[in-house]
Amino acid sequence: MIRFPVVEDFSSYLADYERLQPTTIHNYTTYVSLFLNYLAPAEAKRAAKGSIPAERFSAFLRSERERGLAESTLQMRWYALHAFYRFLRHRGYDGPSPLDQVRPPRARPVPRRDYSAAEAEAILAAARHSADGGTKKGQFDYAVMATFRYTGVRRGELIDARLKDLDLAHRELTVLGKGRKRRTIPLPHAYVEIMEWYLAEVRPHLPPSELLFANPRANLDGRFRGATDGQTLKRMVVRYGEDAAVPGPHLPHRWRHTYATHLLRRGVDVAVVQKLLGHSSITTTSIYLHLVRDDLLAGVDQAFGPPTPVRARRAAARRAT
Known part of the structure; x- marks a missing residue:
């Protein structure tokens, strides 16, 4: 070629x-x-x-x-x-x-998986248990997993986050997203408390860097000195998902789906969620509404029962076409 x-x-x-x-x-x-x-x-x-x-x-x-x-x-x-x-x-x-x-090829939509609130908390608890062991890696991992849980950032945005971009006094984190667009994410109190501990007790003992998250196990003479990388984050997410016995697949982006659906399930306007996620089009954010609508359908089915066998076969045939 x-x-x-x-x-x-x-x-x-x-x-x-x-x-x-x-x-x-x-x-x-x-x-x-x-x-x-x-x-x-x-x-x-x-x-x-x-x-x-x-x-x-x-x-x-x-x-x-x-x-x-x-x-x-x-x-x-x-x-x-x-x-x-x-x-x-x-x-x-x-x-x-x-x-x-040129009309784009039309692929079947890929199901978007999110963690339930209980699953998310179980995974974060597994990371917190690792942090309680006292190792710098465990403490670093806990801060990273909390960032995925409470901010909805993309993996690359987390890697590139700078210390100066975290403003705990105003409860804000500024990230550089796709197209080099900056957005500011408001932070919940639970996350602020975790990051106050991280900055005071953990970050000073990590490799020197302007980055917020510097992998303590990175090769000091290697490419990621003072930084972390995508594969490290992916392995981390898999580890704590499995430690918590939560069904996979475990991917960093699944936490972004979880953040979005968590907000929508609690009645946050979709336009607000769009700004928090940094989507350029509300159409992208609207995909998550399907997950919320599934919750509503599940509630109705739980209250009034499943479809009759005949109706279920008809519905399956419609979905197959």
Whole structure:
């Protein structure tokens, strides 16, 4: 496969400007490389500057579909190419995106899992038990897990959080999100108490850094000196989820789902939740309303009973179509 210099620049843009996770960056750059290699050499040169007919995008997606790829995989290719045009605009391209004329593949929605309040508290209690053991790693882990529980931050936002961005006096944490957009998250009293303890008793004993969370076990001569990384956080989330005997999958982003649904279940307006999560569109936040509506349906079914066998079969047939 031919390597295109523009893809390297695209990768840097995704990391430095859109602040995407390394896995997403790898996928997006791979998909764009596949598209450029699909084109004839002269077409690929024009595409690297933004000039390519919409029909070529459609043909590429069609060829990928003929290879037997799932609609969800094709959808990710479409997202990657859209991100590529955002990058080209960032570099000065001022023309329209041909992808605006290409309908995105429609994948079945992926179920969003959240923790119940009891599950979330059980996992946090497992982390607190580790902190009570007195090790700096256990205490560090507890502060991180509390951050996931009480703020709804993305994994990358937690990694990049600075000490100066935490204002306990005003109960605020400022994070740098996608598209380098800053947002300020109000903090509950329970979290403020945990972080007062962390800053006074734990953080001074961690590697020196301007970052809020500096992994105490990071190689002092390595890449993550004075910082932490995504895989460390993922392993941490899995460990305490399993310690609490809570069913998986355990992922950092599941805590973000939990934060959103926890607020909505307690009657917080969806527009407020949108601002807290840093979503650019309320449509994204509205996905969580489906989880809340499931709660309401479950309550009605509990009160009035399940559907009759005939009605259940009909409902299953409708869902299958």
